[in-house]
Amino acid sequence: xxxxxxxxxxxxxxxxxxxxxxxxxxxxxxxxxxxxxxxxxxxxxxxxxxxxxxxxxxxxxxxxxxxxxxxxxxxxxxxxxxxxxxxxxxxxxxxxxxxxxxxxxxxxxxxxxxxxxxxxxxxxxxxxxxxxxxxxxxxxxxxxxxxxxxxxxxxxxxxxxxxxxxxxxxxxxxxxxxxxxxxxxxxxxxx
Amino acid sequence: xxxxxxxxxxxxxxxxxxxxxxxxxxxxxxxxxxxxxxxxxxxxxxxxxxxxxxxxxxxxxxxxxxxxxxxxxxxxxxxxxxxxxxxxxxxxxxxxxxxxxxxxxxxxxxxxxxxxxxxxxxxxxxxxxxxxxxxxxxxxxxxxxxxxxxxxxxxxxxxxxxxxxxxxxxxxxxxxxxxxxxxxxxxxxxxxxxxxxxxxxxxxxxxxxxxxxxxxxxxxxxxxxxxxxxxxxxxxxxxxxxxxxxxxxxxxxxxxxxxxxxxxxxxxxxxxxxxxxxxxxxxxxxxxxxxxxxxxxxxxxxxxxxxxxxxxxxxxxxxxxxxxxxxxxxxxxxxxxxxxxxxxxxxxxxxxxxxxxxxxxxxxxxxxxxxxxxxxxxxxxxxxxxxxxxxxxxxxxxxxxxxxxxxxxxxxxxxxxxxxxxxxxxxxxxxxxxxxxxxxxxxxxxxxxx
Numbered sequence: 001x002x003x004x005x006x007x008x009x010x011x012x013x014x015x016x017x018x019x020x021x022x023x024x025x026x027x028x029x030x031x032x033x034x035x036x037x038x039x040x041x042x043x044x045x046x047x048x049x050x051x052x053x054x055x056x057x058x059x060x061x062x063x064x065x066x067x068x069x070x071x072x073x074x075x076x077x078x079x080x081x082x083x084x085x086x087x088x089x090x091x092x093x094x095x096x097x098x099x100x101x102x103x104x105x106x107x108x109x110x111x112x113x114x115x116x117x118x119x120x121x122x123x124x125x126x127x128x129x130x131x132x133x134x135x136x137x138x139x140x141x142x143x144x145x146x147x148x149x150x151x152x153x154x155x156x157x158x159x160x161x162x163x164x165x166x167x168x169x170x171x172x173x174x175x176x177x178x179x180x181x182x183x184x185x186x187x188x189x190x191x
Numbered sequence: 192x193x194x195x196x197x198x199x200x201x202x203x204x205x206x207x208x209x210x211x212x213x214x215x216x217x218x219x220x221x222x223x224x225x226x227x228x229x230x231x232x233x234x235x236x237x238x239x240x241x242x243x244x245x246x247x248x249x250x251x252x253x254x255x256x257x258x259x260x261x262x263x264x265x266x267x268x269x270x271x272x273x274x275x276x277x278x279x280x281x282x283x284x285x286x287x288x289x290x291x292x293x294x295x296x297x298x299x300x301x302x303x304x305x306x307x308x309x310x311x312x313x314x315x316x317x318x319x320x321x322x323x324x325x326x327x328x329x330x331x332x333x334x335x336x337x338x339x340x341x342x343x344x345x346x347x348x349x350x351x352x353x354x355x356x357x358x359x360x361x362x363x364x365x366x367x368x369x370x371x372x373x374x375x376x377x378x379x380x381x382x383x384x385x386x387x388x389x390x391x392x393x394x395x396x397x398x399x400x401x402x403x404x405x406x407x408x409x410x411x412x413x414x415x416x417x418x419x420x421x422x423x424x425x426x427x428x429x430x431x432x433x434x435x436x437x438x439x440x441x442x443x444x445x446x447x448x449x450x451x452x453x454x455x456x457x458x459x460x461x462x463x464x465x466x467x468x469x470x471x472x473x474x475x476x477x478x479x480x481x482x483x484x485x486x487x488x489x490x491x492x493x494x495x496x497x498x499x500x501x502x503x504x505x506x507x508x509x510x511x512x513x514x515x516x517x518x519x520x521x522x523x524x525x526x527x528x529x530x531x532x533x534x535x536x537x538x539x540x541x542x543x544x545x546x547x548x549x550x551x552x553x554x555x556x557x558x559x560x561x562x563x564x565x566x567x568x569x570x571x572x573x574x575x576x577x578x579x580x581x582x583x584x585x586x587x588x589x590x591x592x593x594x595x596x597x598x599x600x601x602x603x604x605x606x607x608x609x610x611x612x613x614x615x616x617x618x619x620x621x622x623x624x625x626x627x628x629x630x631x632x633x634x635x636x637x638x639x640x641x
Contacts, residue, residue, distance in 0.1 A: 018409065021599070021602070021603060024602045024603060025598055025602050027602070028231045028598065028601055029598070031230070031231050031232070031233055032227065032230045032231050032598075034233070035231075035233060035234070035235075039235065039511065039514055040514045042233050042234065042235060044233070044234055044235055046235075
């Protein structure tokens with residue numbers, strides 16, 4: 001059953017508009033004076049110089065994870081491109097040099113203009129090869145072609161930018177755990 | 192030919208510079224609108240565009256006007272294929288022509304007498320000293336509807352036409368109550384001439400139009416909000432319904448003409464309110480003859496006030512500079528340098544103004560050039576300095592009303608269209624008529640009428 005919400009009856013002062021308008025102008029004037037006299041209290045920041053810290057869980061630009069020897073972890077199984085609702089991941093597979101691994105990507109392109117940043121590719125990956133934790137959210141380029149992230153660009157990241165608790169990133173070349181992980185990788189331990 | 196180059200002729204020619212006052216105030220108004228809006232909304236506001244000197248001179252966002260102007264003038268002036276070309280080109284000129292013509296009837300200073308070859312000639316503070324006076328201004332203001340309607344029709348676009356319809360219906364409706372609410376003033380002053388109206392108000396602020404016609408003052412101000420298409424009466428635009436309204440198909444410099452016309456309209460409207468209800472060029476408690484007789488003291492006082500104001504600004508900038516260095520910003524060093532520079536400049540200005548105030552106050556003495564019975568004729572430089580003081584006072588009044596326009600814009604949400612119409616026709620028109628009736632009765636009974 002529909003519930004009728006009665007509108008409050010306006011008083012004479014409200015109907016005359018002017019007193020209420022003056023009341024509103026007093027409010028805006030107090031805000032004006034606050035910003036004029038104490039700009040440091042304004043809840044704003046000087047954007048390009050100061051930026052909010054973006055959470056690691058935020059689905060930002062992708063990166064491809066690396067094995068201890070620097071090769072991509074990707075095994076070119078096409079799970080991510082199959083899961084992708086926007087069909088923005090284009091993979092070409094080739095035979096891997098490592099006898100323990102069947103395939104590796106020859107080409108791994110993500111069209112960031114088409115990508116909807118849903119994160120399904122990272123969910124679908126069986127080997128934790130693709131992640132979206134780079135915190136890169138401001139994408140800018142002057143041609144459409146430059147928005148296509150290639151395999152080399154996706155592999156180009158620095159373990160120092162990632163926390164020590166992120167062991168998978170730290171096993172990549174340059175990472176804290178890389179020497180140890182490389183020794184085990186040579187013995188055939190494929191973790 | 193030599194007869195033409197007389198002093199009164201030259202002064203009359205120099206007065207044409209007054210036509211540019213609204214256009215010269217535009218950058219300040221647009222800057223004030225942006226900065227006022229941002230501070231009212233708890234933001235910092237525009238502060239990025241810079242002159243590339245000394246690590247970037249930003250002047251608190253004032254440079255944004257220049258970049259806007261450069262952008263609008265060098266942008267492609269796109270003409271939609273479906274527009275009626277001739278009228279499309281013609282329409283944006285109307286508001287800017289009105290903006291140049293309308294200030295011609297506003298008296299910017301008191302009438303002065305100037306020595307001509309054949310005696311003293313009286314020169315008034317307006318370019319067009321017509322008996323019709325304010326009626327000319329109302330007529331020009333009414334013409335601005337043509338810019339809106341013509342532009343919207345020539346654009347041949349549904350959004351533009353809807354916006355033009357809404358804007359023109361509102362402007363025409365509120366023109367009625369605008370004229371009627373000011374009629375009380377004309378009745379009391381007994382003239383349409385704006386100089387006469389200002390002279391009638393005199394120099395006592397408690398005998399100005401706002402005190403004698405408070406209802407008319409409020410009604411007139413509200414009608415002007417509608418007339419200039421400012422919020423809360425900005426139905427001409429509506430992003431959610433009709434995009435930008437009547438100028439949606441205009442871009443680049445033609446859009447700039449509309450935009451400038453709109454803001455110039457605000458300046459002219461503010462000057463008109465100041466003239467009709469706030470004593471126009473009258474300096475509070477200082478009649479024109481008193482200023483002329485005591486020019487040294489008055490000029491010194493004005494310069495001292497200016498100096499104190501600039502000094503206060505300098506202190507304010509220094510405080511902002513201190514705050515800025517505590518903020519987390521990578522350009523804090525550049526800003527501190529710029530603020531320091533601006534503060535130094537204003538301090539120097541303040542010192543110069545205060546010193547010149549002392550000099551003027553002690554050194555300048557005026558004597559009439561000729562006394563002919565009741566009429567006292569002053570030398571030209573005395574008249575010019577007095578005119579400057581009065582022009583400054585009128586500009587201060589205009590700036591205050593302009594700020595009220597901005598302030599109200601960022602305070603009030605807009606009215607619904609039917610509310611605007613009912614307010615205009617059912618409320619304001621009736622109140623204006625009753626006000627006029629009461630004014631007429633009181634004037635007839637108390638003063639005896641003219």
